[in-house]
Amino acid sequence: MRLKLKDMGKIEAAIVTGNTLAAHAGQAPGSGIRDPQNQDWRRLWRDSVTDPRELLTLVGLENLAESILPRLDTGFALRVPRGFVARMRHGDARDPLLLQVLPQAAELDDVAGFGFDAVGDLDALTATGVLHKYNGRALLVAIGSCAVNCRYCFRRHFPYAEETAAANHWREAIEHLRTDDSVEEVILSGGDPLSLSTAKLAELTSALAAIPHIRRLRIHTRLPVVLPERIDAELIAWLRGLPWPVAVVLHANHSNELDASVTAACARLRATGAALLNQSVLLRGINDSVDALAALSKNLFECGVLPYYLHQLDRVAGTAHFAVDDAAARALVEALRVQLPGYLLPRLVREIAGESHKTPL
Ligand code: SF4
Numbered sequence: 001m002r003l004k005l006k007d008m009g010k011i012e013a014a015i016v017t018g019n020t021l022a023a024h025a026g027q028a029p030g031s032g033i034r035d036p037q038n039q040d041w042r043r044l045w046r047d048s049v050t051d052p053r054e055l056l057t058l059v060g061l062e063n064l065a066e067s068i069l070p071r072l073d074t075g076f077a078l079r080v081p082r083g084f085v086a087r088m089r090h091g092d093a094r095d096p097l098l099l100q101v102l103p104q105a106a107e108l109d110d111v112a113g114f115g116f117d118a119v120g121d122l123d124a125l126t127a128t129g130v131l132h133k134y135n136g137r138a139l140l141v142a143i144g145s146c147a148v149n150c151r152y153c154f155r156r157h158f159p160y161a162e163e164t165a166a167a168n169h170w171r172e173a174i175e176h177l178r179t180d181d182s183v184e185e186v187i188l189s190g191g192d193p194l195s196l197s198t199a200k201l202a203e204l205t206s207a208l209a210a211i212p213h214i215r216r217l218r219i220h221t222r223l224p225v226v227l228p229e230r231i232d233a234e235l236i237a238w239l240r241g242l243p244w245p246v247a248v249v250l251h252a253n254h255s256n257e258l259d260a261s262v263t264a265a266c267a268r269l270r271a272t273g274a275a276l277l278n279q280s281v282l283l284r285g286i287n288d289s290v291d292a293l294a295a296l297s298k299n300l301f302e303c304g305v306l307p308y309y310l311h312q313l314d315r316v317a318g319t320a321h322f323a324v325d326d327a328a329a330r331a332l333v334e335a336l337r338v339q340l341p342g343y344l345l346p347r348l349v350r351e352i353a354g355e356s357h358k359t360p361l
Contacts, residue, residue, distance in 0.1 A: 009294050040232070041232060044082070048082065048086055048104065049080050050077060052069050052078050052102060052103055055098075057170040058085050059090055061090075068093070068104070069103065074149070075115075076103070076153070078149060079101075079146070079148060080101040081148065084148060084225075085301060087259055088256075094160065096254040096286040097254065099151075099256075099286050100148075100151060100253065100283070103132050106321035108318070108323075109321070113260070113315055113317065113319070114315045114316060115317055116317065116321045117353075119154060119351045119353050120272070121155070123354070128164070128165065129164045129174050135182070136183075136185060136232025137183065137185040137186075138183060140186065140187065141189060141190055142167035142193035142204075143190050143196050144161070144164055144190065145190070148226040151318075151322070152203075152283060152313060152316075154314035155191070156314065156318065157203060157317065160191065164191070169308050170203065170207060170334055171205045177214065177308050178211050181213040183213065184213060186208060186214055187219075187220060188221075193221060195222040198247070216244050217244045217246050218247045218248075219249065221250065221251070222252075225257050225258070226250045228262050228264065229270055230265075231268045236268055236272055240270040240273075245275070246274040247277060248274045249275050249279055249308060250266075251278065251280070254286060254292060254298070255296045255299040255332070258302075276304055276305040278306070278307050278308055279309040280309070280310050281312075282324050282357070283322045283324070284323060286322070286327075288314050288324045290332060290339060294336060294340055298344065307346035308346060309347055309348075347360060348361045349361060
């Protein structure tokens with residue numbers, strides 16, 4: 001994981017805050033709801049698989065450890081919840097979920113054109129943990145932690161130790177948003193913003209509610225997919241109480257990620273009135289086929305989620321082996337257009353540093 005030791009203190013603090021608040025026999029803070037799941041997501045988080053050999057053993061591939069695990073540290077540790085591991089096909093070294101999380105020797109390749117800040121995040125920082133790239137929207141890098149470490153992560157080299165908006169009670173982020181009345185929409189990103197305790201999220205939204213030019217809230221999260229237990233009664237109560245229209249943008253790349261627990265989490269989110277969208281990354285060997293992408297769109301819709309973006313891979317060091325060239329990506333989307341109704345066709349885009357919007361391909 002790209003977490004450094006300094007980050008760990010902040011994460012522990014955020015998680016402990018939530019634990020302390022929820023310590024009263026499952027009482028959801030501020031909600032008056034007893035929630036037996038309340039402690040579960042933190043326990044499941046702590047119980048994640050972090051040892052590549054254990055992961056290979058769990059999926060019946062222990063014999064491959066010597067041949068496929070990198071011999072050097074990739075600098076980005078394995079982390080994956082056990083519920084996500086359970087959705088992997090046993091004995092299949094090409095499983096599309098396994099390949100998203102298992103460290104690979106190819107990550108150590110130095111490939112021209114793949115760098116440490118592929119989408120210009122550092123130039124877009126306007127306050128601690130605040131990225132301002134696009135008109136009317138500001139993105140908060142809320143926290144550096146995620147429940148899963150995706151090997152293709154576009155922020156795997158981001159300096160989270162210095163740049164997390166939740167630090168210092170969100171003070172700098174809130175001050176920036178208060179003084180820039182061009183910002184109508186606040187986007188919570190990370191890391192994964194739902195890795196923060198609900199109390200910490202509520203601290204932010206209480207302050208945002210006092211800023212009249214904020215009109216919408218968007219949450220970018222992979223937690224409903226990889227750790228659906230996070231969508232607990234406390235989080236739902238917080239979402240229901242927000243004063244703005246809310247969009248929750250999930251991140252799933254393959255239909256096998258969407259099991260019954262994810263469907264149930266999406267149903268809980270939809271019941272709050274939030275719009276549910278999904279963005280995927282086009283990944284070689286994982287979802288670069290018409291069948292895989294069509295199944296993903298159809299299954300997302302069955303979960304009440306509309307496909308939004310299909311991203312071309314951000315050219316981040318250590319991820320080149322996932323890249324699909326633009327011509328092949330366009331051909332895939334043209335073939336998908338024949339297969340799917342228009343509302344299930346994601347927009348193929350690339351993020352180009354310095355551009356004022358995502359670039360359609
Ligand atoms: S969930 Fe998103 S931010 Fe976290 S590791 Fe995966 S791609 Fe990166």
